[in-house]
Amino acid sequence: MEAPTGTEEEEEERGNGFSVSAEERDRWIDRAMHMAQEALESGEVPVGCLMVYNNQMVGMGRNEVNETKNATRHAEMVAIDQVLNWCLRRSKNPAEVFQRTVLYVTVEPCIMCAAALRIMRIPLVVYGCQNERFGGCGSVLNISSDDLPNTGTAFQCIPGHRAKEAVEMLKTFYKQENPNAPQSKVRKLNGHKR
Numbered sequence: 001m002e003a004p005t006g007t008e009e010e011e012e013e014r015g016n017g018f019s020v021s022a023e024e025r026d027r028w029i030d031r032a033m034h035m036a037q038e039a040l041e042s043g044e045v046p047v048g049c050l051m052v053y054n055n056q057m058v059g060m061g062r063n064e065v066n067e068t069k070n071a072t073r074h075a076e077m078v079a080i081d082q083v084l085n086w087c088l089r090r091s092k093n094p095a096e097v098f099q100r101t102v103l104y105v106t107v108e109p110c111i112m113c114a115a116a117l118r119i120m121r122i123p124l125v126v127y128g129c130q131n132e133r134f135g136g137c138g139s140v141l142n143i144s145s146d147d148l149p150n151t152g153t154a155f156q157c158i159p160g161h162r163a164k165e166a167v168e169m170l171k172t173f174y175k176q177e178n179p180n181a182p183q184s185k186v187r188k189l190n191g192h193k194r
């Protein structure tokens, strides 16, 4: 069968030997957006992500830096820990799982997370908006694709999915919150504001 060119239907994207259909991409990014919204409502930087292995979600996370008072608890780090637990419970080899796992995240991974993703050897990252402050996939540094022989393997990025919504959430967060201030127990964004 010939691959259709120039049509929006049967859209498919590829990276590092992995292909992601438009349908599955939209489904997973949608869930990541919900995680980001939950982060925003909890007074956290609104980033949400999930990790998909064999068409199955094996880990998910949202930023929980303020809640844990631990600056490293970005969404991606939370999700990596969940995948490790998933592997442990099923006696799977994490190296094999991570090498076949796609990360869906609402914001470009930061420098720290991009390095962690390299070390875990995740091949493909589908993300929403750019991370202009800390981005490790081109915005500030190119950790994702640089030649770093002692830091895992390079990974491919497919950016720009629901970027506008992801940016809006970040803007809302940085407008209303001082991330270092003690969090009020009252949720300002109660309900399902979008």
Ligand SMILES: [Zn+2]
Residues within 6 Å of the ligand: 074, 075, 076, 109, 110, 111, 112, 113, 114
């Ligand atoms: Zn990060």
